[in-house]
Amino acid sequence: MKYIDEYRDKALAEKIAREIDRSSTGPLSFMEVCGGHTMAVRKFGIPSLLPDRIRLLSGPGCPVCVSSNRFIDRSVALSRRDDVIITSFGDLIRVPGSSSSLEKEKAKGADIRVVYSVLDALRVAKDNPLKRIVFLGIGFETTAPTSAAAIRKAFEQKMNNFFLLSAHKIMPPAMEALADEGVKLNGYIAPGHVSTITGTGIYKNIPEKYGLGCVISGFEPVDLLQSIYMLVKQCEENNPKVEIQYKRAVKEDGNRKALQLLQEVFVLADDWWRGLGVLKNSGLQLRETYEQFNAFTMIDVDVEETKEPKGCICGEILKGLKNPKDCKLFSAVCNPSLPVGACMVSNEGACNAWYRYNR
Amino acid sequence: MRNQLGKTISLGHGSGGKLSHELTGNLFVRYFNNEILAPQTDSAIVKVNRENLAFTTDSFVVDPLFFPGGDIGKLAVCGTVNDLAVSGAIPLFMSASFIIEEGFGMDQLETIVKSMAEESRMAGIKIVAGDTKVVDHGQCDKLFINTTGIGVIDPERIHISTGANIRYGDKIIVNGTVGDHGVAILSARESLSFESKLETDCACLNHLIADVLKKTDKIRFMRDATRGGLATVLCELAADKSFGIELDEVGIPVKEGVKGMCEIFGFDPLYMANEGKAVIVVAVEAAGDVVSLLRKDPIGKNCSVIGEIVEDHPGQVVLKTEIGGKRIVDMLAGEQLPRIC
Structure with missing residues (x-):
């Protein structure tokens, strides 16, 4: 496949792996923040190409995984209303909440539809004028602009039956929180698609305050290996900085139009992250101008008390403190067929990736 | 037992993957025994x-x-x-x-x-x-x-349906590109505003298979890779056996369009449904003959040797990735695409 095969070149991958081996002296741990990276790392068997002294940890960048139980519980409560149609990306439907999941509600008759884009959700709203259509907005700076665009469209077209339940989040607060918590790391493989929107500026703090390098990486195996190599070099030269590996997609100042849209529609708010708790100014909520589309405030529901699944260590896994195999539930009790925690549900979840590719 | 199966039937129980297996084994086979x-x-x-x-x-x-x-x-x-x-x-x-x-x-x-x-x-x-x-x-x-x-x-x-005669070193062949049916259905779904020219591979394989069986008595196993795709068939084959399976990603034929659609939707072609693809395990000495015979037929012309039966990692399917890494291949968990067949 053109523009992909070049980045899956075996000889090149092996060459970079040899360079990594040659240039690294001590043990180093890098966190691939993004769930897409976690998946690619496992799918292509990248750890099997690296020397043992280089460890890759999975981070909090899988949107489904970091969405909190209270968000799932509210979605479940909304889905139980007869006048509501829930529209969502597929993975989220299977995430267990405190006592139910959207999948279970769907089996009981709730109208829950999987969409591939928020624009499909707008279409559902147009086709069902007598229902209230709630889109479950998850994801980081990458997907938040599409939700923002949908809200703008709904606003311009004076739609009154489309709502957003936003769990959109921004990436840097979580990366800083991990460093604050003292997670043992030597650098971040930073999400490529986030930076196509935001540019590099958002990570400025991380090398300055925490001495950790950030290499913004693409998603193909050669991209990831090159990013690891760049981080190794930074560590060996003791020169942590923000670098772009994913140059074919990321510009330093990002996508201005998308950023403007985000600014216009959303405002930063404190938000819940699974495993990390409440992080200050880490979530994106609708601005007052667009309050009429806010599912949190416009549709009344009783939400059950949040309970966290017993024994599940998703939180520690998302922080890179433990790996999925350390979890007592892994495989026997919690697996992709019967997931206990969100990290086992999502295609991009660390537990799911380990289960599928690494067991 | 009910705990193991969950309280209600979900779409995953019909996926042909892990949940289907649990349902079949723990309910149907258990009672119809x-x-x-x-x-x-x-x-x-x-x-x-x-x-x-x-x-x-x-x-x-x-x-x-x-x-x-x-x-x-x-x-x-x-x-x-x-x-x-x-x-x-x-x-x-x-x-x-x-x-x-x-x-x-x-x-x-x-x-x-x-x-x-x-x-x-x-x-x-x-x-x-x-x-x-x-x-x-x-x-x-x-x-x-x-x-x-x-x-x-x-x-x-x-013995062919159970694979009872499988030996270490046997070669694994597939008669053409994988994932075509899954992608054809995906692109035909109304909810996807996506057009592609990819057609299903839906075809009767009986004439092709009859030719192969006439040619050699060294066929050790065959199964059609439908729901759950190539990966699921191979996982089923290896499960609880004294042999492992090693696959070579480079050898697995996948159409460019199928690869592209899978990249976009986050699917893995190994798990995409087929409706005209047989996985054939054959003794190493007969593999060459089977491949040349398949190549003469329009539904076998893209056939390829995709892996072999090995002594290592019994019960497991391990894939050598295109960049030379290694990872395991597991049965489809959950549902990739409902109502595919």
Whole structure:
């Protein structure tokens, strides 16, 4: 496949792996923040190409995984209303909440539809004028602009039956929180698609305050290996900085139009992250101008008390403190067929990736 | 047991992957319990008088009913014929039952029935029994078809459906590109505003397989890789066995368009459904002959040796990735795409 095969070149991958081996002296741990990276790392068997002294940890960048139980519980409560149609990306439907999941509600008759884009959700709203259509907005700076665009469209077209339940989040607060918590790391493989929107500026703090390098990486195996190599070099030269590996997609100042849209529609708010708790100014909520589309405030529901699944260590896994195999539930009790925690549900979840590719 | 299965049926139970297996094993096989059902092969092998018969059944609920390169009728015939053929049997007779939603178009039904007639004539199988039920509007989605199929099987070939004669070093062959059917259905779904020229690979494999079986008696195992895809068939094969499977990603044929769609939707072609692909395990000394024979047939021309049976990692399928890394391949967990066949 053109523009992909070049980045899956075996000889090149092996060459970079040899360079990594040659240039690294001590043990180093890098966190691939993004769930897409976690998946690619496992799918292509990248750890099997690296020397043992280089460890890759999975981070909090899988949107489904970091969405909190209270968000799932509210979605479940909304889905139980007869006048509501829930529209969502597929993975989220299977995430267990405190006592139910959207999948279970769907089996009981709730109208829950999987969409591939928020624009499909707008279409559902147009086709069902007598229902209230709630889109479950998850994801980081990458997907938040599409939700923002949908809200703008709904606003311009004076739609009154489309709502957003936003769990959109921004990436840097979580990366800083991990460093604050003292997670043992030597650098971040930073999400490529986030930076196509935001540019590099958002990570400025991380090398300055925490001495950790950030290499913004693409998603193909050669991209990831090159990013690891760049981080190794930074560590060996003791020169942590923000670098772009994913140059074919990321510009330093990002996508201005998308950023403007985000600014216009959303405002930063404190938000819940699974495993990390409440992080200050880490979530994106609708601005007052667009309050009429806010599912949190416009549709009344009783939400059950949040309970966290017993024994599940998703939180520690998302922080890179433990790996999925350390979890007592892994495989026997919690697996992709019967997931206990969100990290086992999502295609991009660390537990799911380990289960599928690494067991 | 109920805990293990969950409280309600979910779409994953019909995926052909892990949940389907748990449901089949922990519920159906457990209660229907008998020695013919136990090996859970594509066809049951039953002995009547002195004749060995292969006996299979299948239901078709594909959505949409018409898709690039085929329709539910063609699918029903091919699916049934292939389950018999990969067991090493010669397909002879089948039944076709129709569950139809009130209001369904007569023209569409006729098109589907004609397509079944044509496909069965080409495959050389006779549709000799059937049934029709009509349900209220909304009580089934347009049309579901159930079939059964019967064929005769040479006693020398009974081992093929279980893989009882598999040896280390045997080669694994697939008769063409994988994932075509899954992607054809995906692109035909109304909810996806995506057009592609990819057609289903839906085809009857019985003539091709008959040629292979005539050529060599070194076929060790065959199964058609339908729901759950290539990966699931190989995982089923390796499960609880004393051998492992090593796959070479570079050898697995996947159409560019299928790769592209899978990249976009986050699917893995190894798990995408096929409707005209057989996984064939053959003794190493006969592999070359089988490949050259397959290449002469239009539905085998893209065949490829994709891996081999190994002594290492018994019970597991390990894939050598295109960049030279290694990872395990597991059965499909959850549901990749519902109502694919």
